[in-house]
Amino acid sequence: MTNENITSVLTEKRTFAPNTDFINQANLIKKEYERLLWKSGTDFEGFWAELAEKNIFWFKKWEKILEWNEPFSKWFIDGKTNVSYNCLDRHLKDKSNKPALIWIGENKEKRNLTYRELFVEVCKFSNALLKLGVKELDRIVIYMPLIPEAVVAMLACARIGAVHNVVFGGFSKEALADRINDSKAKIVITADGGYRRGQIVPLKTNVDEALKKCSSVEKVIIAQRTKNKIEIKSDRDLWYHELISNLPADNPAKELDSEHPLFILYTSGTTGKPKGILHTTGGYLLWTTITSKWIFDLKDSDVYWCTADIGWITGHSYAVYGPLSCGATVLIYEGAPNYPDWGRFWEIIEENKVNIFYTAPTAIRAFMKTGDEWIKKYDLSSLRLLGSVGEPINPEAWMWYHKNIGKEKCPIVDTWWQTETGGILISPLPGVIVTKPGSATFPLPGIFMSVVDKNGKEVKPDEGGFLVITKPWPAMLRTIYGDDERYKQTYWKRIKNAYFTGDGARKDKEGYFWLLGRVDDVIKVSGHLLSTMEVESSLVSHPFVAEAAVVGYPHDIKGEALCAFVVLKQSANTDHHLFSEELKNHVSKEIGPVAKPDQIKFTESLPKTRSGKIMRRLLRDVASGKQTLGDTTTLEDVSVLEKLRAEEEE
Ligand code: WTA
Numbered sequence: 001m002t003n004e005n006i007t008s009v010l011t012e013k014r015t016f017a018p019n020t021d022f023i024n025q026a027n028l029i030k031k032e033y034e035r036l037l038w039k040s041g042t043d044f045e046g047f048w049a050e051l052a053e054k055n056i057f058w059f060k061k062w063e064k065i066l067e068w069n070e071p072f073s074k075w076f077i078d079g080k081t082n083v084s085y086n087c088l089d090r091h092l093k094d095k096s097n098k099p100a101l102i103w104i105g106e107n108k109e110k111r112n113l114t115y116r117e118l119f120v121e122v123c124k125f126s127n128a129l130l131k132l133g134v135k136e137l138d139r140i141v142i143y144m145p146l147i148p149e150a151v152v153a154m155l156a157c158a159r160i161g162a163v164h165n166v167v168f169g170g171f172s173k174e175a176l177a178d179r180i181n182d183s184k185a186k187i188v189i190t191a192d193g194g195y196r197r198g199q200i201v202p203l204k205t206n207v208d209e210a211l212k213k214c215s216s217v218e219k220v221i222i223a224q225r226t227k228n229k230i231e232i233k234s235d236r237d238l239w240y241h242e243l244i245s246n247l248p249a250d251n252p253a254k255e256l257d258s259e260h261p262l263f264i265l266y267t268s269g270t271t272g273k274p275k276g277i278l279h280t281t282g283g284y285l286l287w288t289t290i291t292s293k294w295i296f297d298l299k300d301s302d303v304y305w306c307t308a309d310i311g312w313i314t315g316h317s318y319a320v321y322g323p324l325s326c327g328a329t330v331l332i333y334e335g336a337p338n339y340p341d342w343g344r345f346w347e348i349i350e351e352n353k354v355n356i357f358y359t360a361p362t363a364i365r366a367f368m369k370t371g372d373e374w375i376k377k378y379d380l381s382s383l384r385l386l387g388s389v390g391e392p393i394n395p396e397a398w399m400w401y402h403k404n405i406g407k408e409k410c411p412i413v414d415t416w417w418q419t420e421t422g423g424i425l426i427s428p429l430p431g432v433i434v435t436k437p438g439s440a441t442f443p444l445p446g447i448f449m450s451v452v453d454k455n456g457k458e459v460k461p462d463e464g465g466f467l468v469i470t471k472p473w474p475a476m477l478r479t480i481y482g483d484d485e486r487y488k489q490t491y492w493k494r495i496k497n498a499y500f501t502g503d504g505a506r507k508d509k510e511g512y513f514w515l516l517g518r519v520d521d522v523i524k525v526s527g528h529l530l531s532t533m534e535v536e537s538s539l540v541s542h543p544f545v546a547e548a549a550v551v552g553y554p555h556d557i558k559g560e561a562l563c564a565f566v567v568l569k570q571s572a573n574t575d576h577h578l579f580s581e582e583l584k585n586h587v588s589k590e591i592g593p594v595a596k597p598d599q600i601k602f603t604e605s606l607p608k609t610r611s612g613k614i615m616r617r618l619l620r621d622v623a624s625g626k627q628t629l630g631d632t633t634t635l636e637d638v639s640v641l642e643k644l645r646a647e648e649e650e
Helices: 021-024 031-041 045-053 083-087 089-095 114-129 150-160 173-183 205-209 241-245 282-295 312-326 346-354 361-370 396-405 484-492 532-540 576-590 616-624 637-648
Strands: 064-069 073-078 101-103 110-114 139-142 163-166 187-191 193-195 199-201 219-225 236-239 261-267 277-281 301-308 331-332 356-359 385-389 413-414 447-450 464-469 499-507 513-518 522-525 528-531 545-555 559-566 599-602
Touching: 031 045, 045 064, 045 282, 073 282, 083 089, 083 150, 083 282, 083 312, 101 114, 101 150, 101 346, 110 114, 114 150, 114 241, 139 150, 139 173, 150 163, 150 187, 150 261, 150 559, 163 173, 173 205, 173 261, 173 277, 187 205, 219 241, 219 559, 236 241, 236 277, 241 532, 261 312, 277 282, 282 312, 301 312, 301 346, 331 346, 361 396, 361 545, 385 396, 396 413, 396 532, 447 499, 464 513, 484 499, 513 532, 522 545, 522 559, 528 532, 532 545, 532 559, 532 576, 545 616, 559 576, 559 616, 576 599, 599 616
Parallel strands: 101 331, 139 163, 139 187, 163 261, 187 219, 219 236, 301 331, 301 356, 356 385, 385 413, 559 599
Antiparallel strands: 064 073, 101 110, 193 199, 261 277, 447 464, 464 499, 499 513, 522 528, 545 559
């Protein structure tokens, strides 16, 4: 972190007000929004009590709302509830035959599970876990493709008070072993394999390899998906379908303490080993439930699709817990957006009449790059709301999403949050807030955030600074699993009396929040701190550019200079040398000479983590080591990919 404030250079003037039809049917309307804001400001605990009472089923009501010993919080003290009960049992009366899950396989298979069917599956599987001796607080690793059994496994753990630790199915055996060992998991639930772009991912084989390094695991449960040949260790391995056959289709949900751990999810740190983010029961459930209702405006008739895998927090909070707790119909899709072709997502929307679609900017930019023909082939008229998550969405991508997918009628909710925050904290409310492309707008009622300098002092409007959260919130992480000290150091020591998000932001004169990316993606050029994201945004606003990543490299005069990695649209047929000059001038014109990249490297693709975040650290190496690397195609180089893998698995 540096002393100076971040110079914010992006100016976006377009605004989009919610339309009357949407307002008239919205779950949250302006008057109620204003009441909630007022209440959270004047009676913080009363605000949370009211929401918890209205939205969650409690076996036993809490005694006290909040215990706050910074940085440790407890919510709804002595309340008893169960996440699985809230996602399943409480819907059985009215929604027993309503589809809870619509699952689409990569090979176009489809399975529907009603609330009743999902309930039965979860009960059976939780009975299986109990039979294997699983106790409350035991850690269970879930390493699976996105199939219904994965969701069942999560809910089954929640039902009996076991703590799940989902490891993304795209992670390697080393990453898996680290996560098993750090959480000392007793059981691993996996599948024989998973499909990814027509290939089989050998999940069970990876588990076999990983377990050579793990001593805590007693049993491995295998769901059948690909039917490829796998080795079975008879004293350790069990087939999912055999295990649940003949088990009772009922199993009362355990009455768990509000602070009972629900899951651990690992997220990569800027340094060192991944952090096991710990979330608990009552507060997390409440916040994912009400944010689903408010932000996605879920209605009983909606088909809701969040494209995230359950290996990420978005998959936890907004493909499973939040929407199921609201009794929604949730679509999940096993495969890649471009398999067998770039029309896949649009085909799924057309066939299933998806109403609400929540995806990531990286996917949106990939779709921009492939052109509009794929979209024009399908009927997207069922869509009524679009969401974005995971990175700043640049205004051009926002506008593209708005025009081509939303057909200028769907509100877009640009949702800012983190694995650590458990649920969305900054987002437009679709029936209330006037949006500005590229801004996530305002913190939600109950959430107190600000943009500060390194001393914790609020910066002036339109000045960049550090994004912090100044009051506890119910879905906040409770700690880093097994490492309270790291939790304190990482989030609470850098800015006084606040949780530091690690992101830069600015508030404009109207109080809108503009996210500027991670602060370690901030570059100082000629005395100005620039957010790489804003320069990227400007590059992407050029009609030939599909995607861009900007990093700094050491420069004799400027301190740091900017290097832009640019992916051109397929339709762009230009002389790279000439176009490079044109692009530099474009940025110079759009933002100012200070932001003009010193170098532009054209590339076919950008190195990304498997969750789609650009690995800027890797690009920084390429940018500063240019003598040895020479040309612009190095990113496709195997050595770069190896590095990328190494970073992911640290
Ligand atoms: C970034 C993903 C801008 C941010 C849910 C945050 C965003 C990090 C947005 C957390 C957004 C997420 N606009 N930036 N709408 N959403 N981010 O833990 O830098 O995978 O700190 O959680 O993603 O990433 P994580």
